[in-house]
Amino acid sequence: MLYIFCPHCGLRSQNEFAYGGDATVKRPELNKEISDQEWNNFVYLRKSPRGKHLELWHHISGCRQWIKVERDTSTHEIFKTYKADELTE
Amino acid sequence: MSQDFRLDNIGMVNRNKKISFTFNGKKYFGYEGDTIASALIANGVHLVGRSFKYHRPRGFFGVGVDEPYAILQLERNNERDPNIRATEQEIFEGLEVKSVNCWPSVNFDIGAINNFLKMFFPAGFYYKTFMWPPSFWYKIYEPFIRMAAGFGEASIKHDKERYEHKYEYCDLLITGSGPSGLASAYAAAKNGARVILAEDKPRYGGSLLTSDVNIGNQTGAEWSEKIITELKSMSNVIVKNRSQVFGYYDHNMLVMSERISDHLPKTQKYLPKQRLWYIRAKEVLISSGSIERPLVFGNNDTPGVMLSSAAKEYMKVYGVLVGKKPLIFTNNDSGYETAVEFKKNGINPLILDTRKEPSSDIITEAKNLGIEIKYSYVVVAAKGYKKVKSADIAKISDNKKDLSNIENIECDCICVSGFWTPSIHLASQSGNKSEFNEKIDAFIPKKSKQKENTIGSANGKFTLEETINEAFNKGYEVSNKITENNNKVSIPTVVEKKSTEHDKFWCVPLPKGKSYKRFLDFQNDVAVTDIELALREGFRSIEHVKRYTTLGMATDQGKTSNLNGLQLVSDIENKVVPQVGHTTFRPPYTPVSIGAIVGREVGKHSKPTRKSPMHEWHEKNNAVFVDAGVWLRPRYYKQGNETLFEASKREAKNVRKNVGVCDVTTLGKIDVKGPDAAEFLNRVYTNAWLKLPVGKARYGVMLREDGIVMDDGTTTRISENHYHMTTTTAQAANVLSHLEYYLQLVWPELNVNVVSTTEQWAGAAIAGPNSRALLMKLFPNTDVSNEALPFMGYKEADLFGIPAKIYRISFSGELAYEVNVESDYGNFMWEKIIEVGKEFQIQAYGTEALSTLRIEMGHVAGSELDGRTIPHDASLEGLVSKKKDFIGKRSLSRSAFTKPDREKIVGVVPLDKTTSIPEGSYIVKDPKAKLPNPKLGHVSASCWSVEYDNPFSLAIIKDGKNMIGQKLFAMSPLKNKTIPVEIVSSHYVDPEGKRVRA
């Protein structure tokens, strides 16, 4: 079970969190004309890297904040965690 | 009571307390502190089971977790407990155990015929033997395998024992209380660290209990007693016996199973049977010791062949002799320690040493005691079927390839020592890649991936002096990283006998013309020939060989077999062991009961149960409840002998005719507040929200980004910047997360806050033509006329002194209101509604009637919004704004979603107006069409229309709009029904929606 540092609450066990997928995906702006392909990429296409991955976790049984976690998908090492509005490196 | 194999003056069992137990129905005696194994051996019993594949007789091989054979089934308080190691289970008064893997009995075993049909069970036998013909599977192969295989029989009854989970945090977790565990725990605890020391066995001390050593002028056992007593007295230390750390998971989370009551006749009142500990440790010291390695020779699985260290422990800890004519077969000095112990207890052993001319302290001692030793000698094969009777032995050439004349000597046990294998299982589970150490022919941990260190013999340190020094230093070093106390204790002096090098020889060659089975894996019956065959058949990777032959699998996880298997593979392949590598060790290290894993989350505790404030009233009024997510909701209120069908019809009819009240507390409720709330809702919902006036409610549909409907509900503008959103019961939690996602990550510039208020409000839906009349009596001071409180209106009112909120919304399609009060007043509200409603013939109605009402109205719910439908499919396209953008809008213009014959919701009525259509039925054109019959869609919900008194269903079918009026068929292959139906509008009752606006 992972041990995740919530920037709001501190180190908490994984079972307090829900996984939220790739944190680098950016939603297209509202009312913007975009192609089927672009929209398809946003809705469906996700990278599945082996190694460093910036991902979202939701502290649902804690502060209910969405946070960004930089994790190695093969070793589970967590390098850094960020608040939702914090800039990532 | 006579125990032929019990010694009088040695051992740690309590001689003052005799304990009786039964094994395979026969009564035996032992002493308090005995295991099943030690007590049976004391009684001269060695045959305890049959092997997995060949059903060969099985005895005892080890003395603890290393035991691959003696796995029994325990009966306790009418419960069955399979997979019990006889070497670990302590006896208690009245204990009943029996053998597994033998049918009809341990002495006469039909499966043993497998032993004579060896061609039937070669390597990969599962894959080969039971392949063809496929029809044989159910009738012949499977019943045969089920009867013949497996370790015991699980109980199918409910386990009444209690199991608990515990979460613990510490600076340092130490797994094993042998010399390295004790020393490191002591050093760390004295340095102020919070320490947990876990010991699998009932007694602390590990090898110190059986080895002839001195630490700080005390015997090993005395020193260990002193250290453990002091550790127990320290407030920063948790010491646990009968506790196995069996799994090393991510981020230094380890799991330990504590056997609290397994050794007691009955679980004590306030104690669980077992407790599972989830331990998050800042640092871990693995001090799990090492396991003696077997030597491989003919029939080396015969009962009476066992590890020499086990024989020594049976003597020193339990006062039990494993035999009176022992043969010691060793390639190192450890066998001599066992021989010396035998001699001290009046038994004359014979030592066969594979080495030519070894010399060391212990060998000298053995010689001085007059023990007979044969050098360059090996056991060729054990003789005897159910117990060792003699052994064929021979001198072996210097190159270890040739055997000289074979002699037969009498013996009743063969104690083998093939040197030691560090237990690196936990380190391996933590991700530590081990390295092969040539000096000890075994793998030891190398580079840590997590915060762990392995110490003592688990780390290949086989002298006590090295072990004690390493453990004291590591205990200090690791704890000091955390506490920075710099408090170092002095290391005691150690006295031990020096030993000499072991012989790398491990497998005795077969004599000419003999084909003895030489076993590598004793639990899974894997012999030398099986590995040879697997390699001949082309398996190369050790992981493949493992799976093909089952070497090192199952509960044993290769504790005794692993290295000999690797040696063999490398010998055949002309490689060295490090090239072959070892297979991955997986948790659990030892078997864990399912009960311990589940803990207390069984039965109704498997998930929380949520009840509305009106629950008691429902109970008193004969409600029959149904699970709605984690909520319990009344399904119907039973009157007399009513069935579900009759009751729900009565309740629904009464809503249509008079007035009904339904508990809708479970609906999800979310407060949406802030100056940008309207803009936010406008983006979340498909319809327009910017112009909703204060005091008005609106129905809304929200999508996922892929265009699929996520949820629906009404949201009411309470004040300028405050909205009250409702969600379906099932989606409440997901919708809140969804809103938080967009507010926190996508549109953080919006000044809006959301919070769940589901539990703040109790809700009652009052529905039916009499509902306004009832409301007027409930709220005499509030104008609830159609003009003052129109459809989709909202008012705050006073309910007999209690503040209430009235929403004029309707799920039933009737004139209806939802009244909310603060949860604590829920019951008061409900009772007032029932009391005042009497004169209007009010009846409470449950979810079944609610479903009927919504289905015949064509209102969609979860069975239509099932994660596959877009608004159009559910006839909700009128709510989809063309002007503004919202979540998921772009997806709706994808080609699949705009096809002209896209699925659409319709109504379905059976032509005979009597046959109910099973939910899930297919709608097809031709019931006799060739299979697979092309389906047009499926029936999503069915009811008995109380308006028309005939069955009515909703279905989502291709090109639904153009199907209205057609005569089709509803087919349910599951119920074996084909029903001719007519497709009608989904709005079966009141299609213009007059009633809700009345």
Ligand SMILES: [Zn+2]
């Ligand atoms: Zn948090």
